[in-house]
Amino acid sequence: MRSAIVIDPTSATAIHVQIYESWRKGILAGRFRRGERMPSTRELSASLGVARGTVAQAYEQLLAEGYLQTQRGAGTFVCGELPDTLGQPLRVSPTISTASMDFRLSKYAERLDEDFRYAPQPAGFILFSRWVPDTDAFPVALWRKSMARALHAPASTLLNYARDPQGYEPLRQEVAAYLSRSRAVQCTAEQVVILNGSQQALDFCARLLAEPGDSVAFENPGYLGTRRIFTACGLQLQPARVDEEGIVIGDLHKQSRLVYVTPSHQYPTGVAMSLQRRLELLAWARKHRAVIIEDDYDSEYRYSGPPLPALQGMANDAPVVYCGSFSKVMFPSLRIGYVVLPPQLVTPFNRAKWIADRHTPIVEQIALTDFLSEGHLERHIRRMRKLYGKRRQVLVDALQKQFDEDVQIYGDAAGMHVMARFDDKAVYARALRNKVQIVNASDLYLGKAPGNEYLFGFSSVSERVIREGIKRLAK
Amino acid sequence: MRSAIVIDPTSATAIHVQIYESWRKGILAGRFRRGERMPSTRELSASLGVARGTVAQAYEQLLAEGYLQTQRGAGTFVCGELPDTLGQPLRVSPTISTASMDFRLSKYAERLDEDFRYAPQPAGFILFSRWVPDTDAFPVALWRKSMARALHAPASTLLNYARDPQGYEPLRQEVAAYLSRSRAVQCTAEQVVILNGSQQALDFCARLLAEPGDSVAFENPGYLGTRRIFTACGLQLQPARVDEEGIVIGDLHKQSRLVYVTPSHQYPTGVAMSLQRRLELLAWARKHRAVIIEDDYDSEYRYSGPPLPALQGMANDAPVVYCGSFSKVMFPSLRIGYVVLPPQLVTPFNRAKWIADRHTPIVEQIALTDFLSEGHLERHIRRMRKLYGKRRQVLVDALQKQFDEDVQIYGDAAGMHVMARFDDKAVYARALRNKVQIVNASDLYLGKAPGNEYLFGFSSVSERVIREGIKRLAK
Numbered sequence: 048m049r050s051a052i053v054i055d056p057t058s059a060t061a062i063h064v065q066i067y068e069s070w071r072k073g074i075l076a077g078r079f080r081r082g083e084r085m086p087s088t089r090e091l092s093a094s095l096g097v098a099r100g101t102v103a104q105a106y107e108q109l110l111a112e113g114y115l116q117t118q119r120g121a122g123t124f125v126c127g128e129l130p131d132t133l134g135q136p137l138r139v140s141p142t143i144s145t146a147s148m149d150f151r152l153s154k155y156a157e158r159l160d161e162d163f164r165y166a167p168q169p170a171g172f173i174l175f176s177r178w179v180p181d182t183d184a185f186p187v188a189l190w191r192k193s194m195a196r197a198l199h200a201p202a203s204t205l206l207n208y209a210r211d212p213q214g215y216e217p218l219r220q221e222v223a224a225y226l227s228r229s230r231a232v233q234c235t236a237e238q239v240v241i242l243n244g245s246q247q248a249l250d251f252c253a254r255l256l257a258e259p260g261d262s263v264a265f266e267n268p269g270y271l272g273t274r275r276i277f278t279a280c281g282l283q284l285q286p287a288r289v290d291e292e293g294i295v296i297g298d299l300h301k302q303s304r305l306v307y308v309t310p311s312h313q314y315p316t317g318v319a320m321s322l323q324r325r326l327e328l329l330a331w332a333r334k335h336r337a338v339i340i341e342d343d344y345d346s347e348y349r350y351s352g353p354p355l356p357a358l359q360g361m362a363n364d365a366p367v368v369y370c371g372s373f374s375k376v377m378f379p380s381l382r383i384g385y386v387v388l389p390p391q392l393v394t395p396f397n398r399a400k401w402i403a404d405r406h407t408p409i410v411e412q413i414a415l416t417d418f419l420s421e422g423h424l425e426r427h428i429r430r431m432r433k434l435y436g437k438r439r440q441v442l443v444d445a446l447q448k449q450f451d452e453d454v455q456i457y458g459d460a461a462g463m464h465v466m467a468r469f470d471d472k473a474v475y476a477r478a479l480r481n482k483v484q485i486v487n488a489s490d491l492y493l494g495k496a497p498g499n500e501y502l503f504g505f506s507s508v509s510e511r512v513i514r515e516g517i518k519r520l521a522k
Numbered sequence: 523m524r525s526a527i528v529i530d531p532t533s534a535t536a537i538h539v540q541i542y543e544s545w546r547k548g549i550l551a552g553r554f555r556r557g558e559r560m561p562s563t564r565e566l567s568a569s570l571g572v573a574r575g576t577v578a579q580a581y582e583q584l585l586a587e588g589y590l591q592t593q594r595g596a597g598t599f600v601c602g603e604l605p606d607t608l609g610q611p612l613r614v615s616p617t618i619s620t621a622s623m624d625f626r627l628s629k630y631a632e633r634l635d636e637d638f639r640y641a642p643q644p645a646g647f648i649l650f651s652r653w654v655p656d657t658d659a660f661p662v663a664l665w666r667k668s669m670a671r672a673l674h675a676p677a678s679t680l681l682n683y684a685r686d687p688q689g690y691e692p693l694r695q696e697v698a699a700y701l702s703r704s705r706a707v708q709c710t711a712e713q714v715v716i717l718n719g720s721q722q723a724l725d726f727c728a729r730l731l732a733e734p735g736d737s738v739a740f741e742n743p744g745y746l747g748t749r750r751i752f753t754a755c756g757l758q759l760q761p762a763r764v765d766e767e768g769i770v771i772g773d774l775h776k777q778s779r780l781v782y783v784t785p786s787h788q789y790p791t792g793v794a795m796s797l798q799r800r801l802e803l804l805a806w807a808r809k810h811r812a813v814i815i816e817d818d819y820d821s822e823y824r825y826s827g828p829p830l831p832a833l834q835g836m837a838n839d840a841p842v843v844y845c846g847s848f849s850k851v852m853f854p855s856l857r858i859g860y861v862v863l864p865p866q867l868v869t870p871f872n873r874a875k876w877i878a879d880r881h882t883p884i885v886e887q888i889a890l891t892d893f894l895s896e897g898h899l900e901r902h903i904r905r906m907r908k909l910y911g912k913r914r915q916v917l918v919d920a921l922q923k924q925f926d927e928d929v930q931i932y933g934d935a936a937g938m939h940v941m942a943r944f945d946d947k948a949v950y951a952r953a954l955r956n957k958v959q960i961v962n963a964s965d966l967y968l969g970k971a972p973g974n975e976y977l978f979g980f981s982s983v984s985e986r987v988i989r990e991g992i993k994r995l996a997k
Contacts, residue, residue: 053706053831055801078703149866150841151779151811156730156870163869163876165685182681191673194885198666206657206853210640228553231528243718243879250878255631259734279877304626326532336626356528366625378681380884391624394638395631401638402754403725404718408883409855410669 054095062097066105074114074125085115085123160275169484173516176484178345178463178504182378184434189423190377190414197413205409212400213393214241214385215412221419222371222385229425230343231356232369234387240396241407245342245372245384249273251399252368253280255392256305256338263305264337266294268491270314273307273342286493289313293320296327301335308339310358311346315466315491315502317458325358332366339367345375347428348506349461350436359387368392373415375463376428383411435463438505438513445517446503463506469499474520481519529570537572541580549589549600560590560598635750644959648991651959653820653938653979657853659909664898665852665889672888680884687875688868689716689860690887696894697846697860704900705818706831707844709862715871716882720817720847720859724748726874727843728755730867731780731813738780739812741769743966745789748782748817761968764788768795771802774810781807781814785833786821790941790966790977792933800833807841814842820850822903823981824936825911834862843867848890850938851903858886910938913980916988921978924996938981944974949995956994 052069054062073079085091088106092099106123109115116126168174198205213219219236226232242248249272257263259281265274267286277284282305287298294308306328310320320328332339341358349355359369372384388396400406418424439459446454446467453470466488478485478501485503489496505513527544529537548554560566563581567574581598584590591601643649673680688694694711701707717723724747732738734756740749742761752759757780762773769783781803785795795803807814816833824830834844847859863871875881893899914934921929921942928945941963953960953976963975980988 053797053836055836057801057805058837072702073706078706149811150731150813150864152870153730153733156874159870159873159877161873163687163873165683179682182677185677185681187677187681194673195670198669202657202660202662206660206662206855207654208640208854212638227547231548231553246877247879255628256625258628276877322528326530330532336624338625361528361530362533379683380681380881382879382881382883389625395627395634398634398636398638399631402634402721402751403878404722404857406855406857408857408886410886411883 052095054097063101063104066091066095066097066102067109070105070109071114079125081125083125084121085125087122154281155279158279158281160279169482172482172484173508173512173519174484175503175505175508175516176486177507179379179507180375180377180431180463181434181507184431185378186423186427189421190418193414193417193421193423194410196417197410200410200413204413209406209409212240212397212406214239214407215409215416218412218416218419219385221416223387225419225424226357226369226371226387229347231360232387233360233363234369238388238390238393240386240388240393240400241412242384242386242400243382243404243407244374245344245370246272246276247403248368248370248372248384248386249276249340249342250280251386251396251403252305252338252340252370253277253282255395255399256368257282258304261305262300262303263307264294264299264303265307265493266309266313267493268315268488268496269307269493270309270342270344271491274493277307284493289316289318291318292324293318294324294328296324296331299331299335303335303337306332306337306339307342308358309342309344311343311355312349312458312461314342314344315458315464315488317460317462317466319355319460320358325361329358329362329365329367333364337366339365341367341369343369343371345462347376348432348435348463350432350439351460365389376424376431377415377418381411381415383407383415435506438508438510439465441510441513442503442505442517445514449517449521464502464504466500466502468497469501472499474499474501477522478520481522483516483519485520527570529572538576538579541566541570541572541577542584545580545584546589554600556600558600559596560600562597629756630754633754633756635754644957647957647959648983648987648994649959650978650980650983650991651961652982653977654854654982655850655852655906655938656909656982659906660853661898661902664896665893668889668892668896668898669885671892672885675885675888679888684881684884687715687872687881689714689882690884690891693887693891693894694860696891698862700894700899701832701844701846701862704822706835707862708835708838709844713863713865713868715861715863715868715875716887717859717861717875718857718879718882719849720819720845721747721751722878723843723845723847723859723861724751724815724817725755726861726871726878727780727813727815727845728752728757730870730874731843732757733779736780737775737778738782739769739774739778740782740968741784741788742968743790743963743971744782744968745784745817745819746966749968752782759968764791764793766793767799768793769799769803771799771806774806776810778810778812781812782817783814783833784817784819786818786830787824787933787936789817789819790933790939790963792935792937792941794830794935795833800836804833804837804840804842808839812841814840816842816844818844818846820937822851823907823910823938825907825914826935840864851899851906852890852893856886856890858882858890910981913983913985913988914940916985917978917980917992920989920992924992939977939979941975941977943972944976947974949974950976952997953995956997958991958994960995 054065088099088102092102115123117123219239222239223234223236261282262285263277263282264287265284266289285300285303288295359367369387373381443456443459455468457466459465485501488500488502529540563574563577567577590598592598694714697714698709698711736757737760738752738757739762740759741764760775760778763770834842844862848856918931918934930943932941934940961977963977964971
């Protein structure tokens with residue numbers, strides 16, 4: 048019998064209890080098969096280096112409790128019928144004494160945000176608090192087909208480490224072509240690195256392009272998710288105002304190594320950065336050797352006017368890291384995003400990816416390539432643009448109908464949410480009372496917020512529920 | 523026609539050339555469909571704010587080159603037959619002027635290892651240089667079945683963010699039961715965090731449990747992969763010798779915050795840490811408030827003697843982070859590993875996972891749960907233990923036959939490689955000359971290496987090729 052029992056002579060627990068516990072847990076956990084022969088007390092006492100009587104004491108207890116049985120002349124065996132959980136794997140009860148352990152966590156660990164789980168949806172509430180895609184409208188059957196096809200790639204492709212951390216080459220080709228087509232991004236597949244969502248992209252930017260303590264210019268108000276990443280990495284957020292043309296260049300400090308912007312659809316205000324401002328920003332970054340992080344998080348959903356070209360594509364030598372994600376245009380659990388990099392940064396990002404987790408899983412990358420090359424993604428985006436566009440219109444109409452001149456609406460030209468400023472100071476309290484969840488934009492400001500601004504996510508709320516929600520808000 | 527063209531008035535390039543280039547690239551990239559109507563020169567000049575003659579100059583060039591065609595009275599259209607790449611998405615040529623960009627990389631970026639790609643396999647070589655699973659022997663059909671089944675999980679599970687970064691709960695249950703059964707790890711599913719391979723686990727340990735500049739005790743010789751992670755994170759490696767009982771406790775410095783060990787099968791020497799040494803190590807870590815990182819990278823493949831219980835399971839309050847991976851027992855591209863944590867560390871790891879990449883992809887986690895609960899994994903491990911056990915025997919026999927008393931073999935009780943020390947100093951040169959790739963263990967030492975020690979990975983080499991390789995080595 049293969050034994051895996053270990054005795055700790057320094058423990059306060061008596062040796063025979065330790066032996067008893069080891070066997071009992073081992074039997075319950077299925078490490079020893081029913082009917083298997085136990086070592087004799089003589090054998091075990093010799094191998095553990097303890098007195099034979101001590102082993103016998105443990106065996107007696109196990110026999111008494113029905114874990115073991117004896118057969119005359121043949122020895123001792125694991126019982127065929129187990130007393131407790133009958134072959135269920137052992138759920139060790141959490142009897143761990145934790146008092147003696149206090150771990151010294153790093154500063155990074157201490158800076159990590161406490162809020163790492165989605166709060167459960169409060170019952171009966173209408174939720175304008177999310178801007179996630181409506182996954183009910185996603186063509187999951189087509190995706191399953193692409194995945195099934197990907198699973199029939201050669202076993203050597205499916206099973207072995209990817210040769211390269213940068214990502215599946217045909218996917219990088221598809222992404223480069225898609226971005227060139229739809230976003231006027233200028234790049235080749237060699238500049239694309241596939242990552243686990245734009246979350247990982249932003250973490251890499253913080254780790255690779257700045258030192259803890261360095262200053263990073265940040266749109267104010269701005270995206271909380273990015274703020275949390277930068278803060279965890281020890282970067283100092285340097286707020287820069289956002290006016291009707293985008294980030295205010297005069298607010299940038301020359302020591303900032305990074306400038307984080309959302310030029311196509313500023314989060315949360317929805318401002319599209321003007322051409323003039325873009326040129327100024329590029330010039331500023333060149334002058335101060337800063338890197339611009341362009342987070343193009345939801346600009347595929349643009350409802351009026353021409354598609355805005357990406358900042359990245361405006362100049363051949365733009366010092367821009369362009370971050371994109373398939374979470375919004377496909378679905379969140381896919382965990383695939385990408386960066387488009389200046390050629391000099393490709394190697395550092397590859398190294399970081401290799402050391403962080405080798406590479407993004409292959410099957411999803413192959414399936415996504417298929418989904419893109421079959422044109423499914425662009426068809427889906429067109430359908431969603433219509434669906435979300437209608438919901439947006441219903442939301443804007445409802446807000447204007449209920450609040451008339453007491454509301455100003457911002458950022459409704461694109462995206463999955465709008466920002467609204469109310470004259471009425473009681474809106475938030477009334478929302479809570481009437482079971483409507485909206486997001487207070489004050490949390491997105493560094494420093495003092497103007498107040499009374501709220502975000503309304505409409506992408507995953509039906510038209511009927513949107514109308515009902517705004518009605519409740521006005522009551 | 524949706525236009526995405528942008529003019530940079532500050533550019534050295536003439537405006538009409540910029541317009542020409544924008545349209546040309548846009549047409550080639552497929553942003554504008556063939557036969558689509560162009561805006562008139564009057565419309566475009568108004569919307570861009572440039573002289574009409576400038577636009578006309580660009581149009582003439584495009585007409586001349588066959589990108590556009592005119593129809594009398596109807597206007598100007600994108601040509602049906604494109605001159606250059608006929609509808610292929612544009613591969614922008616890398617004309618980016620990089621001279622003006624020099625990026626300031628972080629110290630982290632500078633510390634990242636240069637070696638981030640698998641070197642191409644040299645032709646005609648016999649490779650003992652890898653200890654990866656033999657993926658030809660993996661039951662890929664069963665895995666495809668588990669994946670196909672997982673793909674039919676409800677769309678809401680497949681598509682939405684996981685509610686919790688910790689990992690799919692049924693998988694954590696399976697992992698806890700498997701580890702309790704096979705490795706005597708003491709844990710509940712609540713202590714398991716699913717990560718993207720043990721690579722991510724070690725990166726998190728470095729980020730969460732130590733500060734850049736902190737000392738970490740490291741087995742010498744030790745695993746280069748971990749050394750690279752710790753070095754990149756700025757940790758100071760403090761080498762500790764390995765004797766026949768494992769890491770030498772007397773070599774540990776009391777200021778080390780982490781102790782990285784491979785107790786079941788020390789890498790690369792193959793030493794199994796003795797019971798006495800384990801107890802001493804636990805006591806040392808408690809006394810100095812250090813955390814032990816137990817990397818149990820390949821102990822499933824143990825060829826003789828009883829399975830060794832994990833260090834983690836030896837004491838209820840062990841200050842141990844147990845790291846495991848499915849790369850060796852399943853296949854490398856799966857990118858799923860896990861940590862088993864003291865309860866106090868679960869929240870910090872969850873927060874780190876959430877901010878690093880939200881969660882590990884769902885489909886693979888569901889499929890792996892299925893694969894485990896169906897018993898496929900443990901059957902596969904048993905089969906592989908036989909297969910690898912035979913290859914190991916063939917390797918050891920061949921080495922002993924060819925080198926007799928001039929070779930000492932270490933670590934052949936477990937794992938996917940052995941270490942061999944040769945008296946003959948010309949072995950490595952001969953290996954290269956005779957096209958045999960082996961790994962020089964000197965690279966795994968911090969400081970001076972004894973020399974003439976080499977590693978032989980046997981898991982993915984057939985018995986015939988193993989014999990041939992060792993024959994070549996002795997020639």
